[in-house]
Amino acid sequence: MIKVQQLSKHFCDVKAVDEISFEVAEHENLILLGTSGSGKTTMLKMINRLIEPTGGKIEIEGKNIMDQQPEILRRGIGYVLQNNGLFPHYTVAENIAVVPQLLKWDKKKTEKRVGELLEKLHLSKDHLHAYPNELSGGQQQRVGLARALVADPAVLLMDEPFGALDNVTRSKIHAEFKALDELKRKTIIMVTHDVQEAFELGDRICLMDQGRIVQNGTPAELLFKPKNKFVKDFLKEQRLNLEFKSVKLSDVWQWLARQTAKGDVVLSADLSLWAGMEHFRFKEKDVVNIRHGGINEMRSAGFEQLMSAFYQYKKQQSHE
Amino acid sequence: MNEQQQTLWGFMRQESGKLAEQTVQHIGLTFISLLIAVLVGLPLGIFISRRKRFSGAVLGVAGVLQTIPSIALLGFMIPILGIGPKPAIAALLLYALLPIIRNTFTGITGVDPAVKEAALAMGMNKQQILLKVELPLAMPVIFAGIRTATVITVGVATLASYIAAGGLGEFIFGGISLNNTNMILAGAIPAALLAILFDFLLSRLQKLNIKKLKKVTASLPVLLVVLSSFYFIPSAYGSKLKAGFTPEFMGRRDGDLGLQSKYGLKIRTVVISDAVMYKAAYEKQLDVISGYSTDGRLKAYDLVVLKDDKGIFPPYYAAPIIRENSLKKFVSLEKILNLLAGRINDSVMTALNYRTDYLHLSPEQVAKDFLVQQKLWKPAQTANPDSVVRIGSKIFGEQYILANIYSMLIKGNSHYDVSTKTGLGGTKICFDALANDQIDFYPEYTGTGLLAILQAPAAVTDRLSTSPDAVYQYVAQEFDKKHNIKWLKPIGFNNAYALMMRRKQAEKLNIKTISDLKRYLETR
Secondary structure, three states: EEEEEEEEEOOEEEEEEEEEEEEEEEOOEEEEOOOOOOOHEEEEEEHHHOOOOOOOEEOOOEEHHHOOOOHHHHOOOOEEEOOOOOOOOOOHHHHHHHHHHOOOOHHOOOOOHHHHHHHHHHHHHHHHHHHHHHOOHHHHHHHHHHHOOOOOEEEEEEOOOOOOOOOHHHHHHHHHHOHHHHHHHOEEEEEOOOOOHHHHHHHEEEEEEEEEEEEOOOOOHHHHHHHHHHHHHHHHHHHHHHHHHHHHHHHHHHEEEEOOOOOEEEEEEOOOOOHHHHHHHHHOOOOEEEEOOOOOOOEEEEEHHHHHHHHHEEEEEHHO | HHHOOOHHHHHHHHHEEEEHHHHHHHHHHHHHHHHHHHHHHHHHHHHHOOOHHHHHHHHHHHHHHHOOHHHHHHHHHHHOOOOHHHHHHHHHHHHHHHHHHHHHHHHHHHOOOHHHHHHHHHOHHHHHHHHHHHHHHHHHHHHHHHHHHHHHHHHHHHHHHHHHHHHHHHHHHHHHHOOOOOHHHHHHHHHHHHHHHHHHHHHHHOOOOOOHHHHHHHHHHHHHHHHHHHHOOOOOOOOOOOOEEHHHHHHHOOOOOHHHHOOOOOEEEEEOOOEHHHHHHHOOOOEEEEEOOOOOHHHHHOEEOOOOOOOOOOOOEEEEEEEHHHHHHOOOOOHHHHHHHOOOHHHHHHHHHHHHOOOOHHHHHHHHHHHHOOOOOOOOOOOEEEEEEEEEEOOOHHHHHHHHHHHHHHHHHHEEEEEEEOOOOHHHHHHHHOOOOOOOOOEEHHHHHHHHHHOOHHHHHHHOOOOOOHHHHHHHOOOOOOOEEEEOOOOOEEEEEEEEEEEHHHHOOOOOOOHHHHHHHHHH
């Protein structure tokens, strides 16, 4: 879908992006993770030509983006900014309708689509005629997302989209983000410096440092097969938390008990260990049933069994 | 009717026609300049916000223009654009430019970069970003600039009357020349009110919320154009010749008022400063002007004086007027000043004026040459710093020369020290300085004393006007009585008002007297 080849961007002598290559598959969610100055934002902005590369090539669906007029290219790519970048002199409705206006949609079509998005993003219709400064930070960010999604672009670029939000709002929006069906049909590249966020939202993570990709892999790969010390150190502080979040119940399937327990709670095996453990804590169940949809099998586990399975899994990973 | 006792309100009511015309002219002048300034300044501001390397140069030049004194700027415009509204508008426009350019630049560069990036990322092109994002967001700042420019322009536009562009300055400068406070206020108060009113209206615009602002922004150009057209409403009635009179002449009984009442002269008239009036006549932008009969430029520009066959211009014999207290303080001063009595006749004065006005010699040089030639020159004696004679003069060449002559005479014939306070504006400023003991003496003219300072009733002026001696006696007596100021002996020349034309034109049309002029204007 998106193919980046030997892409470089030099600002005078500084190599902000240094011969990077990666690919993003259709409907994949790729996270560019790194500290500030790692070149991740520069990388992102070259995809919609907000920044012109010094060398290299980007293809979207096989077409070189340099062959397209930048305005036309950008209208086909959704873009969400950290500080939302909403137009303060436009109402919410006008803000969302910026791209349809540029694409010369008729009024009815625009109205319908704006209403639809508003509903999906849990914004009230009363907000339509409000100005951005009358909304909360979370609401503003949702409007920013709606603006990026309105023309249903195949590609969505997000530059630290939740960076300006407080923790409570952020985790709420994370949950909505994952549940939003619109986003499941998109190829997304998101920039963040927040490790938690990267692991929670990303199908794949490119960990970047000094303009280069240090490791490109799934969250589990980064955790259990780090390429070098840099990757290990980068994840060190939140390691346990991340591990629980990135290991799925299906990954530890072989160590779970075969019999089913009493009780009506059935979890999907696609959930992370972390989500499974939450059921112990809040529902006060000793044992939960887990259904593996792929092989149509049901197993069960108590808290201690789950911990032991996780331990076995880790041992196995480190031996491979 | 004694004007001193007339109230301001009375004056404004009496002159309401003129006041309305001047106000409308003033508004028109302000907004034409403003409109052009916006048309020039806005694109320039946008341009330098795009190409920042030009911003220093453009803002620098606009800043320098702002620092040029307004009168000087008007002066620069005359050789290029002549007199009348064109140079006035050009000068006003240059003054209004800086705040508009600067605020457009600041407004646009101050737009949140995240918003600009969002606009770019949504797929807007440069023009769409400018029109849909940058300009609307910069609008409050740009409005503030236009507001500043408006207030500046309303103020500076009062000076437009110096170069025949009309406006409320006509009353203000006429009033200063005529020692008529009501007249000054009749110009100054409406000008101030206009500035306050426009400032207030624009401040309301600025505070409107974004939604309403969109509509207002659209209507603003229309409003500007409508207000600009005000200037063209009071179009003067046409006549074959065009006259330029000084603000002082316009308001005097022995000036335009006398021409209308005694001669019945009807001519298209513009108000103009005497500094540029002669040149304008020479350059055929004006045909008839109100000059002074001893002015050096009469000779320089080959103009002729029209004979005052009905005797409306009273004699203007020059003589030093001095405070009685000063005469007591400086015992030998009267004798020294009278050394000059009777020494300078009309043609000598014209020649002296010609040397300063046209040959551009310094008044000091001209004064010294004259004294040497008259064998009155003596080198300066040691001065006693405790007894300083303060000499005043009005703001034109002849007075500068006289002040210098007196200064040299005093220094050469006494141990008094001298300080000269030249350039004391018009009659009012000069006389007030004398009356309030800011100066000891200055050269004044009998006619001015009679009409502008004493404001003698019509009965008295009619009785006196033909006889120079009678006028001198009257003013000497009245000044002594009312102001404790003494008229010394006349210097000799009569610097009376006169109507003048180009010699060639006057000869061609066979106009020798003011009555001839009237007859010519009335023939079809």
